[in-house]
Amino acid sequence: MAIRAERVSGDDSMQLDDERHETARQAVVIAERIDRQSRAPAPKAHESLVALHQPAGAAAEAFRGLYYALRRSVGGSPLGVLAVASAARGEGRSTVAANLALVAARETGRPVALVDADLRAPALHRLFGVDGEVGLSDVLANRADLEAVVYEHPNAHVALIGGGRPEAEPARRFTSPRFARFLAQVRGEFAETVIDLPPLACVDARLIAAQCSGVVLVVRSGQTEAQLARDSLEELEGARVLGAVLNGAAGLEAPQLRAARRALPPGR
Ligand SMILES: Nc1ncnc2c1ncn2[C@@H]1O[C@H](COP(=O)(O)OP(=O)(O)OP(=O)(O)O)[C@@H](O)[C@H]1O
Ligand SMILES: [Mg+2]
Missing domain, CATH: 1.10.20 (Histone, subunit A)
Structure with missing residues (x-):
């Protein structure tokens, strides 16, 4: 910048x-x-950032597959602002969001913005090993400009906008003109932005999703109840759901995977 x-x-x-x-x-x-x-020097990133540590490995390849599947679902064009949603805590939203941003940057050769919008419990800065002193909450509360909170990763072409100072009730921040301005600014500067949402039980997740170009729903294999996943699709009414990720499916047998595919068809 x-x-x-x-x-x-x-x-x-x-x-x-x-x-x-x-x-x-x-x-x-x-x-x-x-x-x-x-x-x-590049900070020590968490091992779950497989697209950074083992870009040629099977897990990074799965994220590349996801990235291109999402691109296909929008006719091959860049993803614009993509939100990563899930029903509850601990299902893998942050892991999916971060790795997706990393493969998108690597594949396109263009910088990709990665935004932590889970303002109650920001986590992305920790995955990247950087301090979380300032971030999106500070931009939305008018305490900082966007340029002052962006962390440009030295090796990865990813511009991280962490959550910043945690907030207990952040919903109103996402209906404010400052958030609209923030979205316009990242849309103007980045062809692709990935937003890590709070769980869909939080109203802010739904408010943000409705303002994004697309949403991908993360479902954790062996953890997310099928009914809860279906409810999540209802809660995303009004948002553009591009597909779903079955996270942690490596141990599943083919018939179970086929059943999961039927339960959550990609796109709607
Ligand atoms: N496919 C996977 N295989 C193994 N571990 C995983 C996988 N996906 C996520 N995890 C681990 O599960 C934990 C929760 O993942 P993550 O933080 O990405 O979820 P989250 O939905 O963002 O959680 P929160 O609601 O706390 O923000 C982390 O320790 C992460 O490393
Ligand atoms: Mg998270």
Whole structure:
């Protein structure tokens, strides 16, 4: 993201001086952050980021398959803003979101934004081994600009926007004009953005999903009840569900996989 240093020059008007001072201050903060990032070695990422650690392995290949299946479901074009949803906690939303963003960036050679919208319990920064001091919650509460909270991964072409300071009741943030502005900004800068949602039991997940270009539903094999998965599709009424991921299906036999496919047809 470019820094408009030329906006920081003298002027007679006091108000403009104040504005320019603020612009200069923010430019310095951003420049320092980018400088720190570019000098820092790549942080130690969690082993579940298989697309980063073993890009040629079977698990990364499964995420590549998922990415291209999603692309096919939208006629081959870039995914725009894709939300990753699931019914309950611990079903693998963050793992799927992060690996999907990593393979998308690798396959297209373009930067992909990865956004942690689970503001009650932000987690993506930990997967990438970076501090979670500031992020989306700070942008939405007007405490920071988007440029100041983006973490550009040194090896992966992924621009991580962490959750930031946790919030207990974040729903109203996602109906605010600031969130609409945030979405417009990421749409303008990235052909593909992946958003990690809270569980669908939280109203914010539904509010965000309805504003995205598409949604993928994660169902955890042996954990998510079939009825709960069907209820989730109902809760996503109004959003564009592109398909579902059966996460952790490696141990399943072929007949069980066929049954799962019938229960959750990709696309609607
Ligand atoms: N396919 C898988 N195989 C093995 N472990 C997995 C798999 N998918 C996810 N996990 C593990 O399960 C745990 C929960 O995954 P993750 O954090 O991605 O889920 P989540 O839905 O985002 O959870 P939360 O609701 O807490 O945000 C993590 O420890 C993760 O490493
Ligand atoms: Mg999560």
